[in-house]
Amino acid sequence: MTKTLAVSVWRGKEEGGFVSYEVPRRDNQTVLDVITHIQRNVDHTLAYRFACRVGMCGSCAMTVNGKARWTCRTHVSQVAENGKLELAPLANLPIVKDLVTDMRDFFDKWARGLGQFKGSRTRKDEFEKVRPDSKARMAADAGIECIGCGVCYASCDVVSWRPDYLGPAALNRAWTLVNDQRDTQLVERMKAVAGDAGCHSCHTQGSCTERCPKQLAPTAGIAGLKRQLMTTPAGGK
Amino acid sequence: MKRTNDSRARNHAAYWAFLMHRVSGLALALFLPVHFWALGQAIKGTAALDGFLQFADQPLFKFAEWGLVVLLSLHMMCGVRLLLIEFRPWTGLRKNWITGAVGFSLATGMAFGLALIR
Numbered sequence: 001m002t003k004t005l006a007v008s009v010w011r012g013k014e015e016g017g018f019v020s021y022e023v024p025r026r027d028n029q030t031v032l033d034v035i036t037h038i039q040r041n042v043d044h045t046l047a048y049r050f051a052c053r054v055g056m057c058g059s060c061a062m063t064v065n066g067k068a069r070w071t072c073r074t075h076v077s078q079v080a081e082n083g084k085l086e087l088a089p090l091a092n093l094p095i096v097k098d099l100v101t102d103m104r105d106f107f108d109k110w111a112r113g114l115g116q117f118k119g120s121r122t123r124k125d126e127f128e129k130v131r132p133d134s135k136a137r138m139a140a141d142a143g144i145e146c147i148g149c150g151v152c153y154a155s156c157d158v159v160s161w162r163p164d165y166l167g168p169a170a171l172n173r174a175w176t177l178v179n180d181q182r183d184t185q186l187v188e189r190m191k192a193v194a195g196d197a198g199c200h201s202c203h204t205q206g207s208c209t210e211r212c213p214k215q216l217a218p219t220a221g222i223a224g225l226k227r228q229l230m231t232t233p234a235g236g237k
Numbered sequence: 238m239k240r241t242n243d244s245r246a247r248n249h250a251a252y253w254a255f256l257m258h259r260v261s262g263l264a265l266a267l268f269l270p271v272h273f274w275a276l277g278q279a280i281k282g283t284a285a286l287d288g289f290l291q292f293a294d295q296p297l298f299k300f301a302e303w304g305l306v307v308l309l310s311l312h313m314m315c316g317v318r319l320l321l322i323e324f325r326p327w328t329g330l331r332k333n334w335i336t337g338a339v340g341f342s343l344a345t346g347m348a349f350g351l352a353l354i355r
Contacts, residue, residue, distance in 0.1 A: 014238050066245025091240045139326070160241045204319055206251025206330040207242075219251075219330060223323045 005080060007034055009046065010088040013095045018086065025083070031064055031071040034085060035099065048099040055213065058149030062099050063088040068154040070213050090154035106150050106169065113170035113198070114189040119182045128182050140179035143172045143221050145214050152208035152218055164197040168208035168218035171199055175221035178228055186232060190225075194234035199225040251330040254338070258315035261308040268305060303349055310345040314338030 003025040008018040021038050032050055039046040050060035055073040062071050065079050065086050079085065093101035121128060130137050152168040153159055159167050166174075174193045177183050193199050199222045208218040275293075278286040318334035321327065 010240075014240070063240070063246075066243055068246065088240060091242045091246070094239055135326075155242065155246055157242065157247070160239075203255060204251070204322060205247075205255045207246065207249070209330055210249045210251060211246075217329060219322065220327065224326070226323060227326075 003083070005034060005076065005083055005085055007038065007085045007087065009035070009038065009099070010095075011046070011098055013097060016095070016098075018088075025076070029076045031062075031069075031074045031076060031079065031085065031087070032060055034076060035071060035087065046099070047097040056147065058147040061090055061149040061151050061154070061213075063090060063154070068151040068211055070149060070151070073213065090150055092154050092156065092159045093150065101150075103150060105163075106153050106167070107148070109166045109170040110148070110173055112192060113166045113174045114185055114192040115170060115173040115177065117177060117180065117183055118185050120184050121182070130181055134181075136179040136181055139224065140176045143176040143216055143218070146172055146176075146216055147214065149213065151211050151213055155207040155211040157205055157207065158201055158203055162197065162201060165201050166193065166198055168202075168222065171202075171225060172208075172216060172218040172221040175224050178225065187234075190229055190232045191234040193225050194229055199229070250332050250335050254315055254318065254335040257311055257338070258319070261312040261315070264308055265305070265312060299353055303346060303353065306349045307342050307346040311338060311342035314341050 005023045005025050007021045007023050009021060010016055011019045021042055023034050023037050023042075026033070032053060035046070035048050036050075039048065048060075048062070050072060051057040053060075053072045055070055058070070060071045061068060063069075063086075064071060064074060065081060065084075068090055069079075071087075076085065087099060089095050089099050089101045093103060093106060096102050119128075132138075146169060148169060150169065152172075156165075156168055158165050171193060174189055177189060178186060183189075202219070202222045204219060204223075206219050209216070209220070212218065275286075275289055278289045314334070315338050318331050318338060321334065322331055
């Protein structure tokens with residue numbers, strides 16, 4: 001007889017509940033494999049989101065046994081407790097259906113934190129030389145690998161407490177651009193990330209840094225923005 | 238209503254450090270009015286203050302005082318950790334400082350306890 005997993009999956013929207021499924025346990029099985037099994041073999045109406053399956057796109061993030069994580073890079077053996085799994089959509093985001101969340105708030109906040117690069121050179125100019133060992137380049141490097149999966153945003157209590165808070169991902173993005181010597185929007189960006197809904201709201205609970213699947217440290221970036229605000233006041237020149 | 242996190246998402250060292258810092262801070266803030274009231278007895282004269290100090294010289298108050306010392310040292314060390322994260326260009330959650338904060342306040346508590354029983 002094959003071993004099985006007892007899987008509770010969130011069904012519905014914000015109003016909804018957990019539904020139990022039995023899924024055969026296989027070797028090297030990921031949590032995404034489990035969800036795919038349910039959708040293909042048990043209930044075709046289950047909605048979930050994934051694309052690359054290898055931890056590059058960041059679209060399969062969900063709440064697994066209470067913690068936000070990528071389902072594609074999470075082996076069942078890492079998270080199952082007594083053969084049980086609980087799968088829910090990411091916290092802090094509106095639910096579209098079942099395990100799918102509406103990520104608009106999350107990405108709109110990247111834009112609000114001025115997450116777009118704006119340089120001064122054109123393609124006709126020389127390349128700007130950025131020293132790889134410069135302090136700013138290394139600080140930008142530390143946060144640049146973010147793929148926007150929303151795990152940090154879903155893990156952050158401050159986002160739950162005040163919904164207008166920009167959140168760790170948007171602030172981490174802002175910090176990488178503050179450290180990009182080619183970017184020309186420093187003062188505007190500092191204005192965008194200062195204030196109650198910006199970096200000063202962070203309580204340094206560290207859930208973003210603890211849960212980031214890329215091992216980035218938004219907490220450090222947010223602290224960096226606060227320090228930057230001492231030298232570049234939001235209303236300054 | 239969006240879904241929110243429960244204790245499973247919060248169960249990690251940095252969140253515990255946040256809670257220790259916040260709860261110790263609130264408890265110390267609650268103590269402050271009592272502290273000022275006690276000092277305020279001096280306005281009424283030496284007898285009033287001495288009377289209160291004598292009244293406070295009993296085991297329950299000594300235990301509360303021990304609690305205060307532990308809370309103060311815990312709050313201070315958690316605060317130092319935050320200052321290091323905020324003001325030093327370091328990454329990471331300084332978990333070694335969380336261990337240090339708990340160890341320091343335990344040691345302070347034991348030292349104070351020893352001084353009480355002499």
